[in-house]
Amino acid sequence: MLAQLIKHYLITSAKVDPAKFDQPDIKVADLGLDSLGLIEMLFEVEDKFGFQIADPMRYQSMTFDAMVADIESQVRAHHNGELPDIAAFDSPAGAR
Amino acid sequence: MTSVLATGLGMISPLGADCKTSFAAALAGQSAIRRASAELSAGLPDLLMAPAAAEPLPLLESGYAGSDRAAQFALAAAQEAMADAGISQAPADAGRFGVFVGVGFGGAHTLDAMYARYCATLGGDENNRRRAAVVHPLSVPRMMANAPGALISLRYGLRGMGNTYSVACASSAIAAGEAMRAIRHGYLDAALVVGTEAMLTPGSMVAxxxxRVMARVHAVDPAASCRPFDRARSGFVLGEGAAALVLESRVRAERRGARARAELAGYGASADAGHLTQPAQAGQAAAMRQALAQADMEPGQIQYVNAHGTATEVGDVVESQAIAEVFGSASRQLAVSSTKAVHGHLIGAAGALELALAIMALESGSIPPTAHLLDPDPRCTLDYVPLEARHGCRIEAVMSNSFAFGGSNACLIARRAEP
Known part of the structure; x- marks a missing residue:
């Protein structure tokens, strides 16, 4: 679910070529995001799960899958071990 | 010193989505003023506004959706001005082409939305409360005052010196004057000047x-609520939008065969050092005299003044007295009008907008009226072109006044560009 959420954002908003995700070990650094682009991407997750992800620049050296796994562990750490259903979180007005 | 020509104009204003429609509405005295929506009024009755005639975003390339509304207006006005000047992306001399922006309060929409979300989330259900501190990572670069200038510089690849001036109601008049100086003094060969403002937000409106400077709603016709120089005036109406001018040295403009719409000939600026909000005749007169001296012109050579004319009790009287002091006997042949009666007060965008309207009056020989001026204040003794536009006028030069809270005064003079 998290991977889909992030991929959807990257393809539709950050204009990342969808074909890049065919590569199983694609690195975050190969997505073509600058540092601002990376934190905008993380905001998609932060906004939904209500916390700020620490130390974002370390993701640049990870694979996409490793980043998603790390983000998921952080989400769980903030939600009593659960990965909440994002549909249960409404987006407050003015979030964007 | 080289003379400075205005070779392109652009605007998105309460009167129209471009220069042509905005100027036509100003001439027709068609007011864009209306009651503020309930969402903007925070429960206060009888607030007024002059919203832009068009949304800026559909006029722009995609990708600016998250930018502050003030930046979107600025980009839209800049786009029209650059197209009008026939300048495409990244001119060859981009290092000698700067961006000068005036804005009173950049980022009002971004800031207001951020606080609205923060407060709503904090006060919301417990599950959501922790989200209050999670705000968009681009909040700061979106709300910073120089965001419009930065985006315009990026959009057109303009790399010359340039600045953002935040001088309340005089912001973009000062941006235009400083750009003119930079070209005259050889720091640049061209500049894109933009004034922009977008603060029709609940937070700004209550502030x-x-x-106590906002106009009361007119009992019969809310659109006629802003009445500069009228005995029944009660203040101004907040507007939004942007205006832009492309300025070039005569040499650059001639080299590329550009059409000059006017010469920007004089700029004066002064500070009252008197009061935080009240205007002063001496400071205003000093700015006008400087502009005349710089243009090497006598008062009698100006035919039209687009007044600051905010329709406040003190402001209109002081400006009238300052104009009378500077123009002396020449004030008897002078036409003075305040177009704020119809487009409201665009604060940071006001200087550029009103300069551009004055330049269109110079080009067309048609002077926009002071709308709703039925009963002139006896202390305001000039010819304010009441109610009806004046056509077929022989205009050689125009002046545009912008006097700001904080006591900053700016005056610009444009004249026919000699071939």
């Missing part, structure tokens, strides 16, 4: 309302 302006608290200052």
């Amino acid at each position: 302006w309302n608290a200052l």
Whole structure:
């Protein structure tokens, strides 16, 4: 679910070529995001799960899958071990 | 020193989505003023606004959706001005082409939305409360005052010196004057000047309302609520939008065969050092005299003044007296009008907008009226072109006044560009 959420954002908003995700070990650094682009991407997750992800620049050296796994562990750490259903979180007005 | 020509104009204003429609509405005295929507009024009755005639975003390339509304207006006005000047992306001399922006309060929409979300989330259900501190990572670069200038510089690849001037109601008049100076003094060959403002937000509206400078709603016709120089005036109406001018040295403009719409000939600026909000005749007169001296012109050579004319009790009287002092006997042949009666007060965008309207009056020989001026204040003794536009006028030069809270005064003079 998290991977889909992030991929959807990257393809539709950050204009990342969808074909890049065919590569199983694609690195975050190969997505073509600058540092601002990376934190905008993380905001998609932060906004939904209500916390700020620490130390974002370390993701640049990870694979996409490793980043998603790390983000998921952080989400769980903030939600009593659960990965909440994002549909249960409404987006407050003015979030964007 | 080289003369400075205005070769392109652009605007998105309460009167129209471009220069042509905005100027036509100003001439027709068609007011864009209306009651503020309930969402903007925070429960206060009888607030007014002059919203832009068009949304800026559909006029722009995609990708600016998250930018602050003030930046979107600025980009839209800049786009029209650059197209009008026939300048495409990244001119060859981009290092000698700067961006000068005037804005009173950049980022009002971004800031207001951020606080609205923060407060709503904090006060919301417990599950959501922790989200209050998670705000968009681009909040700061979106709300910073120089965001419009930065985006315009990026959009057109303009790399020359340039600045953002935040001088309340005089912001973009000062941006235009400083750009003119930079070209005259050889720091640049061209500049894109933009004035922009977008603060029709609940937070801004209650703050302006608290200052007691906003017009009361006219009992019969809300659109006629802003009445500069009229005995029944009660203040101004907040507007939004942007205006832009492309300025070039005569040499650059001639080299590329550009059409000059006017010469920007004089700029004066002064500070009152008197009061935080009240205007002073001496400071205003000093700015006008400087502009005349710089243009090497006598008062009698100006035919039209687009007044600051905010329709406040003190402001209109002081400006009238300052104009009378500077122009002396020449004030008897002078036409003075305040177009704020129809487009409201665009604060940071006001200087550029009103300069551009004055330049269109110079080009067309048609002077926009002071709308709703039925009963002139006896202390305001000039010819304010009441109610009806004046056509077929022989205009050689125009002046545009911008006097700001904080006591900053700016005056610009444009004249026919000699071939």
